[in-house]
Every structure is written in structure tokens, then in C-alpha cells.
Amino acid sequence: AAAMREVSAKHIQATIEKLVSFGTRLTIGPADQAQVDAGHGIGAARAWIKSEFERYSQACGGCLEVKEDRFIQPAGGRIKEPVELVNVYAVMKGTDPEAAKRMYLVTGHYDSRASNVMDANTPAPGANDDGSGTAVSLECARVLSQHKFPATIIFLTVAGEEQGLDGSKHFAEMAQKEGWELLGVLNNDIVGGDNTPGQNTHRVRVFSEGIPLVLTNAPGFVASTPTGSAAGDAQQAAASRPAPKPIPGEDAAKLRSIRQYGEENDSTSRQLARFIHEEAAPYLQHRLSKAGMTVAAGGFEPVMEFRPDRFGRGGDHTSFNAEGFAAVRITEWRENYHHQHQNPRTENGIEYGDLPKFVDFDYAANVARVNAATLALLASAPAPPQNVKIETGKQENTTTLKWDAAQGASGYEIVWRDTTSPDWEYGRKVGDVTTFTLQMSKDMSVFAVRAVDARGHRSLAVIPQPER
Secondary structure (H helix, E strand, O other), X not given: OHHHHHOOHHHHHHHHHHXXXXXXXXXXXXXXXXXXXXXXXXXXXXXXXHHHHHHHHHHOOOOOEEEEEEEEEOOEOOEOOOEEEEEEEEEEOOOOOOHHHEEEEEEEEOOOOOXXXXXXXXXXXXXXXXXXXXXXXXXXXXXXXOOOOOOEEEEEEEOOHHHHOHHHHHHHHHHHHOOOEEEEEEXXXXXXXXXXXOOOOOEEEEEEOOOXXXXXXXXXXXXXXXXXXXXXXXXXXXHHOOOOOOOOHHXXXXXXXXXXXXXXXXXXXXXXXXXXXXHHHHHHHHHHHHOOOOOOOOOOEEEEEOOOOOOOOOOOHHHHHHOOOOEEEEEEOOOOHHHOOOOOEEEOOEEEOOOHHHOOHHHHHHHHHHHHHHHHHHHHOOOOOEEEEEEOOOOOOOEEEEEEOOOOOOEEEEEEEEOOOOOOOEEEEEEOOOEEEEOOOOOOEEEEEEEEOOOOOEOOOEOOEEEO
């Protein structure tokens, strides 16, 4: 609650306006030192982002390790010739040596584009897409760095999203290669709450995959060939995904198990979305207004959307899904396509362009609070229980669950819901045990186990795997 009070709509506005001041932040645009010194382009933007992270770190006594993920993206797709990409991020290591191995990440992309994604000259302000998401990541770093958490939080800004998710793909592959215990990724893309008529200032969408992308071994998200504005997203997807490969036997077995036991709605990404909805939402619906913060009348609600992303489209969370990480996309309730991927202009009385004047900064601040609350809760919570099993060897009208003890847990909670329900509806605290039998059938309910610490922080819920 203290961190959420520190989130500032004015600070987010200043961040977005600063990003816009750099002009077109196209990944393949000029980024030489002369451009950086002149304050133009993507090179100048990333230098400023790094300086902001460093400034936040100085304010917290060096609590942030500010880093760059630099690499050469080869030509192909929307990259006409090899170009250096730079992801800028800050790591706030957890205070508990064991818990610090667990990581939670918030991200937004700082590149922008004109109507023609290869055009580095036409102005592309990128205020909402995705100056807003970058501002959320920076604001979370600013406010959360003033507090301490047992687990590690990573504040990331990536390049190359508009060219094909290139920056996030490289970062996610690095995290997988280095064996990071990355348990949750919050991707904020277009979270400025376009302030033209039709927007819902009370709600923000949280998209999550059902069937894990990593199991299909085909990191694409457009099954057909769309036309119009969606065609660019199809090209973006095609440029960022490898050729489909045969599904390995182990992954095929996992897919068969998901189908057989009706777990299509229970990926780790979906559990992350449920956590946001259940654990973070109350801070914006009840506690926020009492703390004197600006919030839309009636509260502000993260709403789960059971799709990997908007219809036929994708974003940087997809790169993390492709590497097997739990990741969701957070995005405003109603996009205005006049203010997205459009050259600034006025035609037939309609003003086009992704300009700061169309951003609702109070809305963006509430999105930042959703992220800050989620990160703070997860980084404070015990580890999720591991090796969670549900006994299936006997045909009986009881349900026995067992699991391994989790680091930091003082007890455990079993949650369940009807098979037709999106939310966890029921819960039972079972104490500091690692096996428990419920006097109810497993046929009509979906079960999960989560760890709880002495202060009431809950881990992500874990779906049990069948064991005979």
C-alpha cells in the first residue's frame, strides 16, 4: 500500500513526454553517438532510460544493478540489415539468499514506429505504444526500490518489439539459457488508457495463454493470414518464430495429460493472471481510495481475458511463453487504432497519431499500481509448492493431494473451483502439512495448492499432476 501511494500520474506523464521528445524510436533507426548527443532516436531513449534506473539506484543506496543486454540482430523480416539492439534493465536482488533465486519481472518496449514499420524518418511519438508500458516499468522501479523484498524483481525495457519481438526474444532466451528461476512476467503494452470516448477507465485487460506455447514447440500466434491492420502483426509473428518442429514425446505426453484431465485453463500463465485478479485487485478496489490515491469511481479492476493476446495479435510476453515462462500481457480496455501505428496527421476531421494528449495519465498510474502490487506481493510470498500431485490410483469420492515443502512457507492452502468457473471459488487452510485428503470428488472440481507464510502472503497456485 505504501508503494502504491508513491505511484505518481505526474511522474508517469513526465516519463512519457520525455520518451516522445526523442522523436521516432525505431529499432532500425540511427543510434550513433551524434544522435544520442542530440537527444534524437532510440539510442538517446535507451541512454536516458539507463540514466533513470541509475538515478533510482542512487536514491536507494545502490539497491539496483543497472544492466544492458546488447546483441546484434541479424537481417531478416523487419530488420533490413544487422543492427545492434539494447535491452535496458535493473535488478533488485532479494534480501533473502534463498528466496532471491526466485525472480519476477515487469517490462514494456521503448521502441516506436510510424505507419510504415521500416520508416525511420516520419515522426512516431509512441506515447501509448509503448511509452506507457515503459513508464510503468520505470515507475515500478522508482517506487519499489524504496522497499525491501525477499525475492528478486527485474525492471526491464526492451527494444525491437515492433520489428518482431526481437528484444524480448533475446532476453527470454538468455534467461532460459542461464537457468533463471523466473516465475512471473508482466508485459505492459498500450496501457495509457486512450482518453477518447469508449474507454473504460475502471478496467484493464490481462491476457494469458491456456495451452502452454512451449509445449507445441511453435512460438507463433497467427494461425491464418489476416488482412488490413492485422497483417502487420502476422508479419511480426512470422519474423519472430522459428519453423515449427515435431513435438517431442515428453511434450506430447504433457499435452495429452492436459486434455485428459481438463487442464486447458490452468497454465502457469493463467495462474499468474488469477493471482493478479485475486491478490492485487483488492488494493485498487478498496484500499486505494482510502489511502487518498486517485482512482476511478467504483475502483480499478484487472480483468482476466482467456486468450494469449488480443485476437490474432501478439506481444513481448509471447517470447517468454515460448521459453516456458509464466507471462501475461496487460493492456488498456479499448484500443483506439487511429492513435496506434499511425503517422500523425488530420484527415476528414480525424486526428491520427500516438500523441501524449491522448493518454490518460491517471489510468496509466493505476495500471502501474496493479503491477507494483503484484510484484510486491509475489516478491514477499513464499516459494510455490513443488512436485504437487493428486492421487488417481483409486476410484473413490475423495481427493488426496500431496506436495513438497516450500521455502518460506508456514502453511498451505488448497483452493478449488467448479470446472466451469474462471476463478478460485473455495479455499481451505490445511496447516503445515504436505499431504491432505478432502472429502469430495475430484470429478467436478479443479484443485490447486499454494504456500502461505506467517504474514499471510500467498504464493502462486500450483495445479497437481496425476499420480497413480
